[in-house]
Amino acid sequence: MSEQWNNFFVMVGGGAAALAGLIFVAMSTNHAIILRNTTHKNRAINMLTGFTAAFMASGLALMGNQHLEALGFEWLVLWLIATVVFIRGYVIAIRTGMSSIGLNIPRLGGGTLCYLAEVIGAIFLILGYSAGLYIAAVGIIVLFAFLISGAWLLMIGIYEDRAK
DSSP states (O other), rough: OHHHHHOOOOOOOHHHHHHHHHHHHHHHHHHHHHHHHHHHHHHHHHHHHHHHHHHHHHHHHHOSOEEEEHHHHHHHHHHHHHHHHHHHHHHHHHHOSSSSSTOOOHHHHHHHHHHHHHHHHHHHHTTTTTTTHHHHOOOOOOOOHHHHHHHHHHHHHHHHHHHO
């Protein structure tokens, strides 16, 4: 893998780790509200899972002497798990209806497309096509926007619950 890709994954991995840490701190200071509200709890799980998956994907990409096919297999497993966690959490949050902030089909669809871009990128790598790196890169950048906005929605929901 080229130095440019290494730099990209260092940036993504570092950013994901930092943002996961911030989410964890926010969760620990508001844990009682998050645990009482199914929407908040699942949103927090989704944010941590997404940032952790991005960090892990970056770490796997930076492992030396690894063929792209092996990276594709590792990413496929990682992103399939993250995709299932995301969809499951979102569906549970919609069904319980405890907090409707940001719970809508376009957000579910957009987030799912980001995760599926990661899966498709992994499949391309398994098949020997380096274009999978580009697909995954676009997916992860857009996923960051969804994760950051999801974290913001979590904070807004907590604020509203405190105001009640």
